[in-house]
Amino acid sequence: MPEGDTIRRLAEWINRRFAGQRCERCVTRDPRLVHVDLAGTVLREADAHGKHLLIRFDDGRTLFAHLRMEGSFKVGPRAIEPEWRRRIELWMEDGRLTGVDVPVLGIVATAHEDRIVGHLGPDLCGPELPDLDAVLDRLAEVPDEPLSGALLDQRNVAGFGNVYAVELPFVVGVSPSQPVGTIGGLAGLLGLGTAVIRTNAARGPQNTTGRKLQLDDHWIYRKRGRLCPLCATTLVGWEERNSPWRRVTTWCPTCQPLEDNRTVDLDRARRLLALHPARREPTWPR
Numbered sequence: 159m160p161e162g163d164t165i166r167r168l169a170e171w172i173n174r175r176f177a178g179q180r181c182e183r184c185v186t187r188d189p190r191l192v193h194v195d196l197a198g199t200v201l202r203e204a205d206a207h208g209k210h211l212l213i214r215f216d217d218g219r220t221l222f223a224h225l226r227m228e229g230s231f232k233v234g235p236r237a238i239e240p241e242w243r244r245r246i247e248l249w250m251e252d253g254r255l256t257g258v259d260v261p262v263l264g265i266v267a268t269a270h271e272d273r274i275v276g277h278l279g280p281d282l283c284g285p286e287l288p289d290l291d292a293v294l295d296r297l298a299e300v301p302d303e304p305l306s307g308a309l310l311d312q313r314n315v316a317g318f319g320n321v322y323a324v325e326l327p328f329v330v331g332v333s334p335s336q337p338v339g340t341i342g343g344l345a346g347l348l349g350l351g352t353a354v355i356r357t358n359a360a361r362g363p364q365n366t367t368g369r370k371l372q373l374d375d376h377w378i379y380r381k382r383g384r385l386c387p388l389c390a391t392t393l394v395g396w397e398e399r400n401s402p403w404r405r406v407t408t409w410c411p412t413c414q415p416l417e418d419n420r421t422v423d424l425d426r427a428r429r430l431l432a433l434h435p436a437r438r439e440p441t442w443p444r
């Protein structure tokens with residue numbers, strides 16, 4: 159699933175290609191968009207909040223989208239997918255913007271975007287640094303939530319998806335099931351995770367190791383059954399259906415034991431991410 163960094167990059171891409179251009183023709187094939195016609199409007203800007211994409215037009219309307227697992231946008235060339243999969247197609251002055259298989263699409267008044275994103279926690283990948291104290295406050299209200307579930311809950315913080323929910327606990331040596339109320343040093347974990355996702359949003363592609371910046375690269379995500387890259391213990395995990403937070407999960411039982419109380423290991427994180435450009439981000443824990 160695209161995470162906050164990917165959606166932010168998509169918004170920037172739409173901006174570079176289409177901001178300031180008039181929509182010349184608009185075709186929708188989504189029951190929620192019946193009667194919606196954006197032809198004649200100018201695309202002002204694309205933005206993101208967490209995993210929500212917001213495309214604003216000069217008539218005061220915002221097209222919002224959430225891609226979940228299956229959706230995508232084609233920016234520029236004509237989409238080749240069959241018509242019924244192209245839920246919305248906009249003919250812009252300089253190319254086509256097509257939402258393919260996008261499961262959540264709708265129109266809202268730009269002034270009322272908070273109806274769509276108002277319930278979300280601070281946006282990790284926005285132009286402003288997120289308020290991590292506000293995230294800590296929200297986590298303090300759900301002390302029994304397992305770490306990965308709490309990171310995935312967009313009401314706590316908007317932007318982390320399952321890659322980060324698997325990788326961040328590994329990097330700091332905490333079990334994904336460790337209740338957040340029993341974790342010492344959560345602020346350091348959040349600062350580190352924010353630094354990594356913001357770096358990926360700015361540079362792309364998504365990378366949680368810093369080792370092969372031209373490749374999508376992860377420590378243990380979807381590597382269940384393989385060996386821990388640090389201690390060579392066999393990685394364990396859950397399929398989606400067995401996971402309390404309904405996502406594929408992997409962890410190292412030696413590096414990430416579930417304990418009564420556990421402290422985030424920032425030395426381990428600094429060692430593992432020694433080559434990651436996230437180290438230059440302001441939220442990186444010093």
Ligand SMILES: [Zn+2]
Pocket residue numbers: 386387388389390391410411412413414
């Ligand atoms: Zn290990």
